[in-house]
Amino acid sequence: MVTVVIALRCADGLVMASDSQITDPGRGLSYPAQKLHRMGEHAAWGGSGSRAVLFDLEQIFHAEPDAILEADDIGRALQQRTVPVLKHHYDNFIEDVPAAKTSGATPATYVLAAGYAGDRPFIVDIDPHGLIGHYEETGFQAVGSGAPMAQQAYALLANFRMTERSVDHGLVAALRVLDALAVSSPSVGGPMDLCRITADGAHHLDPDEIDGVRAQVARWLKLEQRVLDELFD
Template sequence: MPGTSRPTPTPALEDPMTVVLAVVCSDGVVIGADSQITESDRGLSFPARKLHPLGSCAAWGGSGARGVLNDLRPLLEDSATAILEAPDIGDELQERVLPVFKKHYENYIPDVPGEDGGGGVSAYLLAAGYSQGAPWIVEINPNGLIGRYEDVGFHAIGSGAPMAQQAGALLSHFRMTTRTVEYGVVGVLRVLEALDRTSPSVGGPFNVACIREEGADHLDEKEIAKALKGVQRWCDLEQEALDRLFD
């Protein structure tokens, strides 16, 4: 499908294992992200929010150069209404995002004296929401190409995306697209928690938003903790079923 082929971008100034993922549910869409930032050239690692509101019925997250993503935040906040009311949300996002990408590409200095491996300015954006009577998932990649994934039902960006896509495939038999956003929340958190355990550069706290037609609900710490208990119960029930498999 259009937008699914990815270029090989220059290294980003952000974390090498960030992940933002979204899943379509029967009554909406859920989008989540980790919060671990790693600046490899400076040897720094710290938590930061990667998931941001996009109007009342959508949210977005980014992977890549933090300077690019920081410029996108106020722009998307100010233009959220126009984006959500546009006939084609992908086209509208692309129109808003491309000038920011181009500005950074044009002003990027690749070779800085005395510094090696300073990174680059590539960035991915993943947005998800509910508008015009249906859920949607849109990606804008570093080349400015649009990817639509609501028909697929799952998508992820970031260097952790391949592992997230694999985890999503392993969970596909649970048919998340036929279940409510409550199931989507535990599904997204289960993938994020698995990446947290297997990848030292992916870490919490996790940011999650469940989005229905009536609006987006950005989960707070208590709600995330409750949902993580649901993830544990899911795992326990699976273990019970497996223990009885050959009874």
């Protein structure tokens, strides 16, 4: 199952994005599923790995967003809620199930959250060992089996200095990264989910708004092509 969830920091906010393709090789199924979720009014989160673990975490994060976002340490607040769920599933996971050896049904799960705690932006992840990572300074993080490809795609855009540009620029960059992954990996697929987050709140884009962002991606590509065409003139 290839999943990718990304978060990036911009000059005036944050962007979270994900694909929505779930592939279950054990059952030979692919289907869309929501990977980005609200966390109160000023944050969002997504995850990769076991759907059972992510379902349990969704219930917890939905019920306790204020307690998480008002905590002195957002990473610790997420860790305190995530680790018991991970441990429960690890303790009860049956490793050797012959009929499911190729299913990839490991409970190993990553969680990635981004948003505002007061006027402070944060990008935090929790890995399958329960370790906390902070990425406000680096300005980008990706989780999921597609994360290495996302890191590489974003690195190719480094010269555009997205951390110095607006959230609108960040949305275009995030969608361009996801579209690049969709071309290179058949298990990454749409519809793509995008969320713009500022100190005023988090907004999950609807399909029409995402189409508008994709039109801007197309315009960006045409401008790049024009520059390249004229490079040796």
